[in-house]
Structure formats: structure tokens, C-alpha cells
Amino acid sequence: MNVINNLAKWGNGQGVRIPKAICEQIGASVGDIVNIWVGPDNTLVLSFLKAKYQRRRIATMDDLLRNRKGSIPSVDLWGEDIGAEVVE
Numbered sequence: 001m002n003v004i005n006n007l008a009k010w011g012n013g014q015g016v017r018i019p020k021a022i023c024e025q026i027g028a029s030v031g032d033i034v035n036i037w038v039g040p041d042n043t044l045v046l047s048f049l050k051a052k053y054q055r056r057r058i059a060t061m062d063d064l065l066r067n068r069k070g071s072i073p074s075v076d077l078w079g080e081d082i083g084a085e086v087v088e
Contacts, residue, residue, distance in 0.1 A: 001019075001021060001022055001025065003019055003022065005017060026048060027048075028048040032048050032049060032050055033048070033049040033050075034046055034047070034048055034049070035047040035048075035049060
């Protein structure tokens with residue numbers, strides 16, 4: 001795929017938007033790390049690395065305790081009700 005694009009002002013630097021089709025083709029997504037350098041003949045080279053930390057689903061208490069060895073102690077952390085709070 002060949003795309004012609006303009007260099008645009010972006011904050012204190014310049015930027016080029018990468019079309020979604022190209023990102024999908026190379027497997028790049030928002031949050032990936034980009035290594036940028038100048039190659040031979042003054043070409044700009046981009047190398048995309050997968051982000052080290054990606055958003056994942058929210059873990060449940062069962063997920064967190066799944067590999068725990070031994071029994072899980074029962075602890076009352078809240079104490080007695082004081083006032084009109086509703087605990088379900």
C-alpha cells in the first residue's frame with residue numbers, strides 16, 4: 001500500500017498520521033512502542049514493538065486467589081454498622 005501524506009505540526013514537533021489499513025496490515029495498534037531512526041539515503045524507518053502493558057479484562061477476586069495455597073481466612077474488615085448505611 002502506498003500512501004502520500006503531509007507532515008503536520010503536532011505540539012512542539014511534527015507528525016504523520018498512519019492510515020488504519022496500514023496499522024492493521026502490520027499489526028500495530030494504539031499504545032505500541034515505535035522505534036524511529038534514519039536509514040540509508042535519508043529514509044525514515046519505523047519499527048513497531050508491542051506495548052509492554054496492555055489493557056486487559058478486570059480481574060475478579062476468584063482470579064486473584066485461584067493459585068493461592070491453603071485456606072482463605074475469613075476476616076471481618078468492616079466492624080459493626082454505625083448510622084444508617086445499607087449493607088447488602
